[in-house]
Amino acid sequence: DIQMTQSPSSLSASVGDRVTITCRASQSISSYLNWYQQKPGKAPKLLIYAASSLQSGVPSRFSGSGSGTDFTLTISSLQPEDFATYYCQQSYSALTWTFGQGTKVEIK
Amino acid sequence: QVQLVESGGGVVQPGRSLRLSCAASGFTFSSYGMHWVRQAPGKGLEWVAVIWYDGSNKFYADSVKGRFTISRDNSKNTLYLQMNSLRAEDTAVYYCARGDSDRLDAFDIWGQGTMVTVSS
Numbered sequence: 001d002i003q004m005t006q007s008p009s010s011l012s013a014s015v016g017d018r019v020t021i022t023c024r025a026s027q028s029i030s031s032y033l034n035w036y037q038q039k040p041g042k043a044p045k046l047l048i049y050a051a052s053s054l055q056s057g058v059p060s061r062f063s064g065s066g067s068g069t070d071f072t073l074t075i076s077s078l079q080p081e082d083f084a085t086y087y088c089q090q091s092y093s094a095l096t097w098t099f100g101q102g103t104k105v106e107i108k
Numbered sequence: 109q110v111q112l113v114e115s116g117g118g119v120v121q122p123g124r125s126l127r128l129s130c131a132a133s134g135f136t137f138s139s140y141g142m143h144w145v146r147q148a149p150g151k152g153l154e155w156v157a158v159i160w161y162d163g164s165n166k167f168y169a170d171s172v173k174g175r176f177t178i179s180r181d182n183s184k185n186t187l188y189l190q191m192n193s194l195r196a197e198d199t200a201v202y203y204c205a206r207g208d209s210d211r212l213d214a215f216d217i218w219g220q221g222t223m224v225t226v227s228s
Contacts, residue, residue, distance in 0.1 A: 032212050043203055055216065087152065091212055097155040099155065101152050
């Protein structure tokens with residue numbers, strides 16, 4: 001099975017900061033990497049698919065990059081509504097889908 | 109609007125069964141693969157199962173294989189998860205989600221979730 005490892009597990013940042021979260025796959029997954037945002041008590045929301053494509057309606061301050069095994073989610077200027085937990089997910093394997101363990105973005 | 113609504117969660121004793129439902133609306137349900145994802149209290153997301161758009165293929169996480177069965181009724185726009193031999197570690201919020209092949213199988217639509225508690 002493909003394992004997904006996110007770092008850091010949590011971070012503290014201020015409004016306006018640039019935030020970067022990384023995700024590493026245990027084997028190459030091409031660009032089959034997605035990012036989700038989850039707020040407490042809510043369902044996850046798709047932010048980025050295919051490593052770098054912005055889901056409709058998602059603010060342009062969110063961006064994704066990478067291919068193969070190493071990927072990055074960047075928030076260019078953190079906003080109050082961005083404090084949440086972020087998950088990466090591989091969809092390369094058509095038999096199983098794997099999430100990273102999550103990165104909690106907290107207010108500094 | 110495009111929507112998924114889960115139901116069927118509750119409190120159940122270990123070893124018993126429960127069936128979850130996910131009602132879809134606002135899109136052509138029969139054109140999409142569908143997934144179940146769960147989240148134990150305070151934990152991360154765990155993919156549980158997938159069913160192809162036409163029900164022809166089903167795959168499961170190792171943690172539920174042999175105990176859970178995913179199915180769908182395209183005439184009723186409804187996805188199901190039959191959960192047998194439930195264990196305490198199955199306690200979680202269960203979400204249904206739509207897989208979009210146009211987005212490299214990302215999960216673009218999610219339900220609100222239904223809580224399953226396995227406890228004696």
